[in-house]
Amino acid sequence: MCGIIGIVGRSDVAAQLYDGLTVLQHRGQDAAGIATLDGARLRLHKDNGLVRDVFGHAHMRLLLGRAGIGHCRYPTAGCDNVGEAQPFYVNSPYGIAFAHNGNLVNTEALRRELFEDDRRHINTDSDSEVLLNVLAHELAAQAPEKFSAERLFDAVAAVHRRARGGYACLALVVGKGLLAMRDPNGIRPLVLGERETPQGKEYAFASESVAFDILGFKRVRDVAAGEAVFVALDGTLHSRICTRDAVHAPCIFEYVYLARPDSMIEDVSVYKARLRMGERLGAKIRRLRPDHDIDAVIPIPDTARTAASSLAAVLGVPFREGFVKNRYIGRTFIMPGQGERAKSVRRKLNPIELEFRKKNVLLVDDSIVRGTTSRQIIQMAREAGAHKVYFASAAPPVRYPNVYGIDMPAAHELIAHGRSEAEIETLLGADWLVYLDLVDLEAAVAEGNDALTRFDASCFTGEYVTGLDAGYLEALEAARSDAAKQLRRAG
Numbered sequence: 001m002c003g004i005i006g007i008v009g010r011s012d013v014a015a016q017l018y019d020g021l022t023v024l025q026h027r028g029q030d031a032a033g034i035a036t037l038d039g040a041r042l043r044l045h046k047d048n049g050l051v052r053d054v055f056g057h058a059h060m061r062l063l064l065g066r067a068g069i070g071h072c073r074y075p076t077a078g079c080d081n082v083g084e085a086q087p088f089y090v091n092s093p094y095g096i097a098f099a100h101n102g103n104l105v106n107t108e109a110l111r112r113e114l115f116e117d118d119r120r121h122i123n124t125d126s127d128s129e130v131l132l133n134v135l136a137h138e139l140a141a142q143a144p145e146k147f148s149a150e151r152l153f154d155a156v157a158a159v160h161r162r163a164r165g166g167y168a169c170l171a172l173v174v175g176k177g178l179l180a181m182r183d184p185n186g187i188r189p190l191v192l193g194e195r196e197t198p199q200g201k202e203y204a205f206a207s208e209s210v211a212f213d214i215l216g217f218k219r220v221r222d223v224a225a226g227e228a229v230f231v232a233l234d235g236t237l238h239s240r241i242c243t244r245d246a247v248h249a250p251c252i253f254e255y256v257y258l259a260r261p262d263s264m265i266e267d268v269s270v271y272k273a274r275l276r277m278g279e280r281l282g283a284k285i286r287r288l289r290p291d292h293d294i295d296a297v298i299p300i301p302d303t304a305r306t307a308a309s310s311l312a313a314v315l316g317v318p319f320r321e322g323f324v325k326n327r328y329i330g331r332t333f334i335m336p337g338q339g340e341r342a343k344s345v346r347r348k349l350n351p352i353e354l355e356f357r358k359k360n361v362l363l364v365d366d367s368i369v370r371g372t373t374s375r376q377i378i379q380m381a382r383e384a385g386a387h388k389v390y391f392a393s394a395a396p397p398v399r400y401p402n403v404y405g406i407d408m409p410a411a412h413e414l415i416a417h418g419r420s421e422a423e424i425e426t427l428l429g430a431d432w433l434v435y436l437d438l439v440d441l442e443a444a445v446a447e448g449n450d451a452l453t454r455f456d457a458s459c460f461t462g463e464y465v466t467g468l469d470a471g472y473l474e475a476l477e478a479a480r481s482d483a484a485k486q487l488r489r490a491g
Contacts, residue, residue, distance in 0.1 A: 001258055001406050002086075002101040003027035004190075005206045006069040006170040007215075008178050008231040010199035012036075014063035017070040020204075020211040021051045026260060027101075027207060028073040031085035035097035035172055036065035037233075042095055042174055046071075046085040067178055067233060069170045071099035074407065084126045087172070090136045093144040095174035098135070100128035101207055102167035102188040102405035105466055108475075110134060110162065131167060135159050147176055149230045149238035156181050156228040157242040164466045166251065166404030166456070168223070170205055177232040180205040184246030185465050186225030187404045187456050189254055189265045193217035203231045208263040222266055225250075249465045252455040253406060255445050256395045257303050257366045268448030271306055276444035277394045278307035278364075281436045282314025285362075285392070288434065294390065295359040298322035300366075300377060301349070307394040308364035317362070322355040322381070345376045357385035367395035368435075369408060371415030371428055378429050391430040396438045397421065400462040401476060408459055410477035 003024030007013040017034050032054040033046025043063050047054045051072060071086040087097040104110065107127040114120040114130065118137045122129055138155035156179070166187030171179040182190045193204040193212040204212060209219040223229055226243035250266050251258075261271040285292065296318050299308035302325065312319035326348050355361075361381060368374050374391060381389045397416035402408040411417045416424055425433035438460050446452045458464045 001027050002071060002073040002099075003207045003211075004069065004071050004099045004101050004168065004170050005204065005211050006067075006099070006172070006178050006180065007202065007204045008067045008233065008235065009202040010197050010235075011066060012064055013066060013068045014060055016215050017063075017068050018051065018055055018060065019214055020206060021070045021072050023211045023214050023260075024072055024207055025051055027258065030072075030074045031082065032070070032072040033085050033087050033099075034063055034068060034070045035087040035089070035099075036063045036068035037172055037174060038065040040175055042089065042097055042172070044087065044089060044097060046082070046087065048082050048085060067172060069097060069099045069172050069178070071101075083124050084128075086128060088126070088129050088132050090132060093136065093140045094147070094176060096132065096136055096139075097172040098128065098132040099170045100131055100167055101169075101190075102165060102183065103127060103403060104131060104163055104165035104167065105403055105464075105468055105472060106164045109469075113162075127165075131159070131163060131169065132171075134162055135169075135171060138162075149232070150240075152176075152179060152230055153228050153238075153240040153242055160184050160226060160243040166466075168207065175233075177230055178203075178205070179228060179230050180223055181228040181242070182223045182225060184226040184243040185249045185456065186222075186266075187249060187251050187465070189250065189259070190223040191265070192220045192223055192229060194220050200235050202235070203237060205229070208259055208265065210260045210263040213262070219264060247454060247465060248452075249454045249456045250452070251404060251406075252441065252445060252457050253367075253395075253402065253459060256441070258406070261306055266449055266452060268445055268452070273445045273448060274306035274366075274394070275310045276447055277436055277441060278310030278312075279314055280440035280444055281307065281364075281392055281394055281434070282311040284437065284440070285311070285315060285434060289432075293360050293388070294362045296320045296322070296355060297362045297364060298355060298381075299364050300373075301325040303366040304364045304394060307366065311362075311364060311392065311394075315362075320355045322352055322361065322363075322384075323349045323377075324352060325349055345373050346380070349377065349380070351380050351384040353384045355384075356381050358387055359385075360388040360390070361386050362390040362392055364392045364394065366393070367398055368393050368415060368424070368428075369398050370413055371424070374415075375428050382429075388431040389429075390432040390434070391425075391428060393433075393435045395441060396435050396460045397424070398459050400459050401473065402459045403464060403468065403472070403476060404456060404458070404466075406459070411473070412477070
């Protein structure tokens with residue numbers, strides 16, 4: 001999971017890119033970078049850390065230019081050091097800086113093709129560098145001395161034919177402009193915005209529309225699945241659908257957890273989608289336990305708060321804030337190791353004992369992945385004096401890895417993998433466990449946009465829209481497991 005932003009403006013854009021990245025910081029807290037185009041010179045700064053720590057006044061003063069891109073990321077397989085911080089850069093053709101959110105599922109095959117056929121060297125383990133070099137090679141094949149938006153789109157079409165996976169990308173082409181492209185299935189999000197200024201129209205792209213709010217851009221639309229949009233340095237915009245017959249299947253986990261509630265993705269309000277998730281989960285609880293003895297509904301802050309509020313309304317039960325969150329601790333889902341995640345839970349949340357003492361409480365979370373956090377929170381509720389602790393997930397059981405850019409762990413690290421809900425309930429230590437059904441989750445999101453008929457829900461179903469080569473999941477497990485990450489850090 002990463003956040004990307006790009007702007008073609010009428011004045012220097014570095015400060016705006018910085019502000020946009022701070023709003024997208026929830027999508028990645030491990031590294032950040034900005035590249036700007038200053039005439040014929042590309043200026044770039046990136047490093048590990050939060051946006052506010054990576055960029056000082058000295059860095060920002062050097063990031064001159066009226067077009068630029070920014071990126072923030074969190075640890076994924078092959079992304080453990082500053083060498084994998086983005087944007088990436090290649091000098092041919094033209095010079096291209098590149099920011100990528102997502103993950104390819106045929107990286108190794110592409111890596112071999114680039115070396116053996118395209119004669120291009122890949123210097124990191126990152127699939128983002130692979131994707132950049134595929135784009136650069138295909139653009140070079142389009143008569144680079146005769147650059148045009150159409151030739152650029154032909155290159156993107158070739159990228160779509162070669163690359164498989166989920167990807168939303170921004171490419172800053174020196175002397176030409178800014179390219180935005182989205183994978184043929186539209187798995188990873190990308191939004192287009194515009195702003196009128198006295199000097200003329202400015203354009204922006206971002207992973208989430210919330211980045212536009214702080215910058216004063218108006219959300220125009222989502223970049224379509226398989227579409228490429230090019231904004232030239234003079235402000236003219238060109239676009240083309242660069243693939244055929246692809247199934248539009250955006251990632252449903254964006255609505256469950258990843259995106260901010262004040263974002264719009266695929267013309268669907270994330271906030272309203274989460275309200276509908278809570279309503280449907282509340283209806284399920286009423287069907288299963290019409291005579292429930294729940295005294296209070298308590299969200300696990302922050303992502304579950306919206307769904308918990310509507311769930312409580314359906315049940316006619318008080319909604320209470322039972323946990324105080326330390327906002328200076330990062331999202332435990334994207335902590336780089338199991339030990340760090342476990343320690344972070346109690347540093348991150350502190351119970352308000354008055355809301356638990358002698359009560360039957362229903363704790364609501366957006367999802368349950370490893371179960372580490374859920375198990376500790378249930379124990380914290382008991383220690384605070386709860387009589388019974390019920391637990392509700394506003395998403396179905398996460399049973400399979402996500403392969404399209406969310407660093408969900410190896411299958412054996414997922415608490416729901418290969419287990420029944422009763423077994424998960426026992427492992428968590430809950431008095432009762434209830435999940436939202438997948439059909440209800442999909443309906444809760446699709447209600448906001450009738451054109452959404454299919455989603456990438458592979459982490460719940462194990463069905464991958466791009467298809468996977470034999471042995472891919474096993475190789476991914478070897479790279480993504482906590483044991484593998486610890487081994488890389490030790491080495």
